[in-house]
Amino acid sequence: MRIRGTTRLVGLLGWPVAHSRSPQMHNAAFAALRLDWAYVPLPVPPERLEDAMRGLRAMGFAGANVTVPHKTTVIPYLDELSPLARALGAVNTLRVVEGRWIGENTDVEGFRRALAETGLSAQGQAVAILGAGGAARAVLAALAMEGAAEIFLINRSPERAHRLIAELRETFPPAGLRLPPTHVLRLEEPPPEDIALLINTTPVGMAPEVEASPWPPERPFPWGLQGVIDLIYEPPRTRLMALAEAAGIPAFNGLGMLLHQGALAFAMWTGREPPLAVMRAALQE
Numbered sequence: 566m567r568i569r570g571t572t573r574l575v576g577l578l579g580w581p582v583a584h585s586r587s588p589q590m591h592n593a594a595f596a597a598l599r600l601d602w603a604y605v606p607l608p609v610p611p612e613r614l615e616d617a618m619r620g621l622r623a624m625g626f627a628g629a630n631v632t633v634p635h636k637t638t639v640i641p642y643l644d645e646l647s648p649l650a651r652a653l654g655a656v657n658t659l660r661v662v663e664g665r666w667i668g669e670n671t672d673v674e675g676f677r678r679a680l681a682e683t684g685l686s687a688q689g690q691a692v693a694i695l696g697a698g699g700a701a702r703a704v705l706a707a708l709a710m711e712g713a714a715e716i717f718l719i720n721r722s723p724e725r726a727h728r729l730i731a732e733l734r735e736t737f738p739p740a741g742l743r744l745p746p747t748h749v750l751r752l753e754e755p756p757p758e759d760i761a762l763l764i765n766t767t768p769v770g771m772a773p774e775v776e777a778s779p780w781p782p783e784r785p786f787p788w789g790l791q792g793v794i795d796l797i798y799e800p801p802r803t804r805l806m807a808l809a810e811a812a813g814i815p816a817f818n819g820l821g822m823l824l825h826q827g828a829l830a831f832a833m834w835t836g837r838e839p840p841l842a843v844m845r846a847a848l849q850e
Contacts, residue, residue, distance in 0.1 A: 566592045568603050574624070575834055576605040578617060578639065579632035583608070584772070584799055586848050587630060590827050593847035597840045602627070611638065618642040618666075628660040628834045630827070636699045643668045652740035653702045654732065658830040669833065672703035675826025677711060683817050685792040687711040690761035693750075693787075695719050695779045697726040700766035700796055705733060709742050716747040717756045723749050752781075759789040763809075766796050770803040778804040786812050798823055798848075820848050 568574075577587050583606070591604035607629070609617040614635055621629060631639050636655040640646065643656070644665040650656045656668035680687065692713050694701055697720040708716060720726040726749040737744050750756060756763075763786070769779040780786075786793075786809065793809040796819035806816035828839035 566596075566603050569601070571601055573600075573602045573627045574605060575602065575626060575628045575630075576607040576621075577630045577632060578607050578609050578614075578635050580610050580634060581608055582606040582632065585632070586798070586823065587827055589850070590824070590844045590847045591831060594831055594840050594844050597843040598835075598837055600835060600837070602835065609635070611635070614638055615642060622666065626661070628658070628830070630830055631657050631659060633699065640668060642666075648740045649673060649706070652733075652736045652742060653706060654736065655699050655702055657703075657826065658833060660830075660833045669830075670703065671826040671829035671833075672700070672822070673706045673710070674829055675822045675824075676704055676707040678825040679817075679819075679821030680707070680711070680794070682821050683792060683794065683815070685762060685794075685815070687713040687762055689714050691715040691717070691757060691759055692762045692764065693717040693719055693756040693760045694764050694766055695769075696766035697722070697729045698766060701729065702733065704764055704766055704796075705729075705744065705747070706737070706742060709737065709744055713745050716745050717750055717760065718747060719750045719752060719754070719756065721752050723751055752779075755784060756787060758787045760787050761789060761791045762794065763787075763790055763792075764794045764796070765803075765805055768797065770795065770805055771797045772799045775800050776804055778808060780805055780808065782808055786814060790814055792817070795819060796822060824848055 588604050595602040646668045650668045650670040658669040658671045718726045765779050767779045770777050793816040795803045795805050798819040809816040831839040
């Protein structure tokens with residue numbers, strides 16, 4: 566990657582960002598299309614986010630991705646939100662149009678495309694989600710679009726899960742979304758036996774705590790489970806995935822979602838078709 570005075574800059578706002586594979590993915594794509602663009606990691610502690618946003622505007626950045634813990638707190642520093650980002654109360658992509666910074670959410674469509682690649686389907690199915698944070702918001706929206714029949718939100722804090730559901734029931738309708746019947750379970754409560762998909766949106770099992778699992782290892786998986794998706798991608802095969810595979814259940818990590826949400830952001834920034842094969846190869850390296 567060579568940065569010149571003409572290079573257009575984008576980057577990743579987060580804290581921390583050293584683990585992210587997004588810079589490799591995007592810079593490989595820029596190089597493949599011979600674009601004079603560069604993607605840089607931007608580690609920004611929460612108390613400096615306002616300063617960082619002023620800096621990006623001043624330095625003429627063309628956009629950015631946003632990751633934890635800034636997906637919600639960045640909103641006050643933006644000029645506009647897409648309807649979906651407003652419905653979720655979270656953004657992961659910023660683009661600049663005539664000097665205006667617009668918050669978008671490509672996580673939802675990124676998850677939908679990754680789900681399609683697995684061959685699994687949520688349509689008409691009961692689905693369980695582990696976690697009730699920012700990633701769970703995007704997955705809930707994706708499942709609503711996919712026509713899930715019922716959703717079970719499993720979280721250590723039922724109060725947080727109930728708040729999330731209440732917020733989305735208010736914000737989804739203006740964006741044309743309908744939340745399926747959604748129920749809250751404590752972690753110690755197993756979901757019904759006929760759930761088809763189990764999706765982990767928590768960081769439990771992420772490096773360096775690779776032996777941890779958000780699903781109790783001693784608990785059998787529901788008999789109707791057709792697949793497990795863990796949004797973690799480091800390590801590529803989590804303890805949860807290993808438990809599922811040992812039970813004969815297909816398991817997938819979060820690289821597919823990372824790829825597709827990134828490809829959507831790439832298209833927004835550059836107006837070019839993203840080179841998916843190049844981006845996928847960069848992630849897998």
